[in-house]
Amino acid sequence: MPEVQLVLRSTRVITPEGTTPASIAVSDGTIAGVLPYDAEVPAGARLEDVGDDVVLPGLVDTHVHVNDPGRTEWEGFWTATRAAAAGGITTLLDMPLNSLPPTTTVEHLRIKQEVARTKAHIDVGFWGGALPDNVKDLRPLFDAGVFGFKCFLSPSGVDEFPQLDQEQLANSLAEIAGFDGLMIVHAEDPHHLDAAPQKPGEKYADFLASRPRDAENTAIENLIDQARRLNARVHVLHLSSSDALPLIRAAKAEGVKITVESCPHFLTLTAEEVPDGATEFKCCPPIREASNQDALWDGLIDGTIDCVVSDHSPSTADLKTADFASAWGGISSLQLGLPAIWTEARRRGRSLEDVVRWMAEGPARLAGLDRKGAIEVGRDADFAVLDPEATFTVDPADLEHRNRVTAYAGKTLHGVVTSTWLRGERIADRGNLAEPTGRLLARGD
Numbered sequence: 001m002p003e004v005q006l007v008l009r010s011t012r013v014i015t016p017e018g019t020t021p022a023s024i025a026v027s028d029g030t031i032a033g034v035l036p037y038d039a040e041v042p043a044g045a046r047l048e049d050v051g052d053d054v055v056l057p058g059l060v061d062t063h064v065h066v067n068d069p070g071r072t073e074w075e076g077f078w079t080a081t082r083a084a085a086a087g088g089i090t091t092l093l094d095m096p097l098n099s100l101p102p103t104t105t106v107e108h109l110r111i112k113q114e115v116a117r118t119k120a121h122i123d124v125g126f127w128g129g130a131l132p133d134n135v136k137d138l139r140p141l142f143d144a145g146v147f148g149f150k151c152f153l154s155p156s157g158v159d160e161f162p163q164l165d166q167e168q169l170a171n172s173l174a175e176i177a178g179f180d181g182l183m184i185v186h187a188e189d190p191h192h193l194d195a196a197p198q199k200p201g202e203k204y205a206d207f208l209a210s211r212p213r214d215a216e217n218t219a220i221e222n223l224i225d226q227a228r229r230l231n232a233r234v235h236v237l238h239l240s241s242s243d244a245l246p247l248i249r250a251a252k253a254e255g256v257k258i259t260v261e262s263c264p265h266f267l268t269l270t271a272e273e274v275p276d277g278a279t280e281f282k283c284c285p286p287i288r289e290a291s292n293q294d295a296l297w298d299g300l301i302d303g304t305i306d307c308v309v310s311d312h313s314p315s316t317a318d319l320k321t322a323d324f325a326s327a328w329g330g331i332s333s334l335q336l337g338l339p340a341i342w343t344e345a346r347r348r349g350r351s352l353e354d355v356v357r358w359m360a361e362g363p364a365r366l367a368g369l370d371r372k373g374a375i376e377v378g379r380d381a382d383f384a385v386l387d388p389e390a391t392f393t394v395d396p397a398d399l400e401h402r403n404r405v406t407a408y409a410g411k412t413l414h415g416v417v418t419s420t421w422l423r424g425e426r427i428a429d430r431g432n433l434a435e436p437t438g439r440l441l442a443r444g445d
Contacts, residue, residue: 004027
């Protein structure tokens with residue numbers, strides 16, 4: 001074993017083989033050994049014993065809108081990565097919007113990387129964007145290290161990131177399939193959205209009717225057809241319609257290269273509990289009914305849904321007007337995803353090992369981050385230490401997000417992150433955050 005600087009010890013360490021008492025040996029930021037609990041501490045190494053708190057691999061969140069540069073008043077790398085660290089996340093991938101400029105050329109990627117370089121408290125990678133007119137930019141972006149490409153099949157909400165129609169989607173998919181890249185897709189069909197009743201106002205029921213399940217189902221069906229025809233790798237973002245699960249399940253069984261994510265808000269919040277005018281709950285696609293949520297959980301448990309990520313999409317408070325039609329759509333949950341999912345998972349009889357599979361292993365696999373997502377030899381020494389029995393009530397004032405608007409305000413959640421570790425260094429300790437030490441990641445890291 002190489003020289004060990006740190007031994008992190010707990011009676012409950014979650015490894016790919018299960019939960020066990022263990023001492024994790026760390027050498028130069030890498031896991032050098034997962035040793036018996038009472039293993040002798042190597043000479044010169046520091047022992048950190050966290051008692052009965054659970055040591056999880058650092059979570060990986062592949063769906064975060066940092067909005068930096070250009071809309072930094074909405075969030076920014078400094079605040080987003082602090083919130084992530086406080087919530088047990090050690091790696092995030094930044095979406096190509098709503099920053100200005102969007103990450104749609106190599107030049108724009110370099111601008112974003114320079115902004116993030118000194119502000120990242122955790123490791124940060126980047127998605128590229130696929131627009132109607134940038135097919136020529138996709139391969140250069142891939143070669144520059146983006147993890148894949150995001151597109152919208154319906155309006156994105158910002159003018160600088162237009163949607164793809166089916167022909168444009170096919171053109172981009174054909175290009176990306178040529179170098180075995182990954183297209184991640186906001187899948188709502190614009191024709192179904194246009195045909196749905198559009199009634200402005202404070203009633204959540206009216207907003208829900210304006211984003212019907214059929215919009216998701218049709219878009220996903222069309223995406224499966226395109227992926228099958230072009231032998232392309234595709235990923236469905238933020239699945240909210242459980243009606244699409246049979247389509248996805250059948251496509252996977254057929255061998256179509258499709259993966260799927262859902263989000264904490266779809267798995268823990270329900271339409272029935274959203275008060276009228278409470279646009280902190282607005283997102284697109286929307287939070288749906290409790291029966292739909294139950295079916296999403298079934299899809300998560302049986303593996304049809306591959307991972308759970310935040311879709312952290314913040315804005316300034318003034319954009320969250322009481323009118324659901326005009327309010328900005330997005331849920332801020334970067335810091336709260338782990339306790340939110342654990343609270344609901346334990347209620348449904350699931351384990352923390354399940355949560356690790358959904359929020360660490362699954363997202364790391366999606367992004368090809370072979371050094372992240374698990375506690376095993378050779379991986380980065382990234383850890384989240386959790387007291388799973390402790391509870392807390394969400395107070396927006398305690399959040400590290402720049403704009404402390406959250407749909408979870410006032411909720412009592414299980415699971416307190418007591419510390420977060422990045423490559424063997426403690427970066428968060430009961431609410432105290434260290435200076436930034438995150439690295440910028442490229443595909444293949």
